[in-house]
Amino acid sequence: MIMNQYxxxxxxxxxxxxxxQEGRLSLLxxxxxxxxxxxxxxxxxxxxxxxxxxxxxAQAAARRVVRTKLGFDPPYLEQLYTFSGRLRDPRRWSLxxxxxxxxxxxxxxxxxxxxxxxxxxxxxxxxPFDHNAIADMAIRRLRNKSTYxxxxxxxxxxxxxxxxxxxxxxxxxGSATNIAAxxxxxxxxxxxxxxxxxxxxxxHRAPDLYRRKGSGVQELKRTI
Amino acid sequence: MIMNQYxxxxxxxxxxxxxxQEGRLSLLxxxxxxxxxxxxxxxxxxxxxxxxxxxxxAQAAARRVVRTKLGFDPPYLEQLYTFSGRLRDPRRWSLxxxxxxxxxxxxxxxxxxxxxxxxxxxxxxxxPFDHNAIADMAIRRLRNKSTYxxxxxxxxxxxxxxxxxxxxxxxxxGSATNIAAxxxxxxxxxxxxxxxxxxxxxxHRAPDLYRRKGSGVQELKRTI
DNA sequence: TTAATAGTGTCTGTGAGACAATATCAG
DNA sequence: CTGATATTGTCTCACAGACACTATTAA
Numbered sequence: 001m002i003m004n005q006y007x008x009x010x011x012x013x014x015x016x017x018x019x020x021q022e023g024r025l026s027l028l029x030x031x032x033x034x035x036x037x038x039x040x041x042x043x044x045x046x047x048x049x050x051x052x053x054x055x056x057x058a059q060a061a062a063r064r065v066v067r068t069k070l071g072f073d074p075p076y077l078e079q080l081y082t083f084s085g086r087l088r089d090p091r092r093w094s095l096x097x098x099x100x101x102x103x104x105x106x107x108x109x110x111x112x113x114x115x116x117x118x119x120x121x122x123x124x125x126x127x128p129f130d131h132n133a134i135a136d137m138a139i140r141r142l143r144n145k146s147t148y149x150x151x152x153x154x155x156x157x158x159x160x161x162x163x164x165x166x167x168x169x170x171x172x173x174g175s176a177t178n179i180a181a182x183x184x185x186x187x188x189x190x191x192x193x194x195x196x197x198x199x200x201x202x203x204h205r206a207p208d209l210y211r212r213k214g215s216g217v218q219e220l221k222r223t224i
Numbered sequence: 225m226i227m228n229q230y231x232x233x234x235x236x237x238x239x240x241x242x243x244x245q246e247g248r249l250s251l252l253x254x255x256x257x258x259x260x261x262x263x264x265x266x267x268x269x270x271x272x273x274x275x276x277x278x279x280x281x282a283q284a285a286a287r288r289v290v291r292t293k294l295g296f297d298p299p300y301l302e303q304l305y306t307f308s309g310r311l312r313d314p315r316r317w318s319l320x321x322x323x324x325x326x327x328x329x330x331x332x333x334x335x336x337x338x339x340x341x342x343x344x345x346x347x348x349x350x351x352p353f354d355h356n357a358i359a360d361m362a363i364r365r366l367r368n369k370s371t372y373x374x375x376x377x378x379x380x381x382x383x384x385x386x387x388x389x390x391x392x393x394x395x396x397x398g399s400a401t402n403i404a405a406x407x408x409x410x411x412x413x414x415x416x417x418x419x420x421x422x423x424x425x426x427x428h429r430a431p432d433l434y435r436r437k438g439s440g441v442q443e444l445k446r447t448i
Numbered sequence: 449t450t451a452a453t454a455g456t457g458t459c460t461g462t463g464a465g466a467c468a469a470t471a472t473c474a475g
Numbered sequence: 476c477t478g479a480t481a482t483t484g485t486c487t488c489a490c491a492g493a494c495a496c497t498a499t500t501a502a
Contacts, residue, residue, distance in 0.1 A: 005275050006273060006274070006277060007275070008233070008234070008274045009235045009274060009276055010231035010232070011232060011233045011235065011319055013450080018469070049230060050230070050233060050308075050317075050319075051230050052230050052231045052232070052233055052310070052316075052317040053231070054228060057308045057309035058306060058308040058309075058319060059308075077480055079305060079306065081303060082282060082303065082321050083305045084274075084279035084281045084282040084283075084321065086276070086280055086281070093274075095235055095274075095282060095319070095321070097306050097308070097319070107327055110389070137450080161481090162481085162482090163480080163481075171453095177465085178464085178466065178467090179464055179482095180466080180467080180482080180483080180484095181463090181464055181465045181482090182465095182480095183482075183483095184463085184464085184465095185463085185464075188463095200474095200480080201473090201474085202473070202474080202480070202481095203473065203478075203479060203480085204473050204474080204478080204479040204480035204481070205471060205473050205479085205480060205481040205482075206480095206481080207471060207482085208481085208482085227454090234482090387453080387454070388456085402491085402493065403454090403455095404455080404456080404457095404492080404493080404494080405490090405491055405493080406492095407455075407456095408456095408490090408491085408492095409490085409491075422499095423499090424453080424455085424500075425500065426450045426453070426454095426500070426501080427451070427452060427500065428453035428454065428498030428499070428500050428502045429453060429454040429455075429498060429500050430453095430454080430499070430500060431453080431454055431455085432454085432455085
């Protein structure tokens with residue numbers, strides 16, 4: 001190991017993982033289980049030390065954290081911000097690359113892994129470290145990016161209806177909006193496309209099903 | 225020092241510092257001078273190892289880097305993204321928290337510090353590490369944020385005219401826009417305010433001077 | 449007075465948003 | 476048929492953008 005005249009910071013990743021549970025935007029918290037680490041027993045954002053022997057980069061480390069805690073690869077994972085400082089971790093000067101992740105409604109409904117808990121995004125309890133700051137920034141980013149991208153489709157199953165997307169939009173942004181205007185906007189943005197199917201079963205007209213267009217997030221441009 | 229079973233990554237900061245030089249958006253590069261570090265002698269983004277004994281956090285480290293290389297505190301400094309991986313630095317697994325900074329036109333004109341060089345943002349040479357990726361992302365962020373915030377005012381002196389702001393806007397976004405529409409939009413966005421003075425000297429009507437409103441960047445909201 | 453740039457007023461097209469009207473579904 | 480919700484069509488208002496016109500300045 002090539003040395004460095006300064007003590008190296010502790011390098012971590014933390015993940016703010018969101019899903020829809022019972023119609024509400026929810027954040028995943030995990031019980032800390034390692035007795036060698038601080039705040040053992042407390043609920044916190046899932047995270048951990050970067051394993052430089054196996055993780056190719058920080059994104060891979062975050063992916064590994066989700067995979068080991070939840071058992072699957074997160075469909076959407078984006079870097080949020082890096083939190084750092086001398087005092088944020090009792091061990092030593094630390095640096096946490098924070099990510100946020102979106103998981104479709106229902107995927108985690110049956111997952112009954114011990115120590116995991118979902119809390120409503122608008123009533124997050126007090127968390128250790130600076131995890132409340134991370135969660136707050138993740139929600140702000142999510143709210144903001146929802147207004148100009150196909151981000152929210154990652155909170156829904158592969159095929160979804162416009163009313164469902166509209167409900168998620170209202171849940172995330174916290175604002176009531178006109179569904180007719182929403183429909184028109186989202187359709188000529190060219191970020192979703194009809195599957196050709198409809199969802200039957202309701203005692204009303206069957207809504208058209210759509211899927212996300214393209215594999216990643218689509219962002220829209222502003223003018224001036 | 226509390227140990228950790230994994231080798232710690234090398235923790236760095238890098239800064240993409242922009243200013244206007246001869247009417248063009250320009251990026252600052254610095255000659256690497258430390259013979260113990262890779263790419264000594266090459267031009268690269270100014271950066272360095274985080275000093276955990278003196279830097280409170282990564283932002284403070286980036287501020288220190290700018291201060292020691294340029295001799296002043298950067299007026300605007302924002303975290304951009306964290307670049308990481310096993311191979312990006314020949315020393316070892318590394319993690320660089322990248323920042324971008326904006327400095328008013330003219331402030332660096334007289335600065336004649338050896339080893340510093342400005343290059344036009346649209347013709348950046350090949351750089352060591354993944355510094356080209358950092359610079360590209362910084363320019364994308366700058367271009368994008370310019371369209372919905374008061375960010376560009378940080379590339380101008382404290383008092384500036386609307387035509388000056390418009391010229392910077394066109395230079396940064398690379399698009400020709402209508403100055404009348406630009407003026408109207410920027411004025412009712414409430415992000416700048418008139419100083420009450422005008423800039424005389426030209427052989428034409430003296431333009432009104434404005435200043436940025438508020439101390440930080442102002443962002444605008446989108447609708448739907 | 450003239451050349452040059454600053455600033456203002458007017459018109460138009462586009463798109464968000466409200467709302468009415470029509471279309472389907474299950475029972 | 477009826478009660479529900481989905482989808483489409485129409486109108487209005489706000490605003491970006493184009494452009495013409497007026498206002499100032501120094502020489």
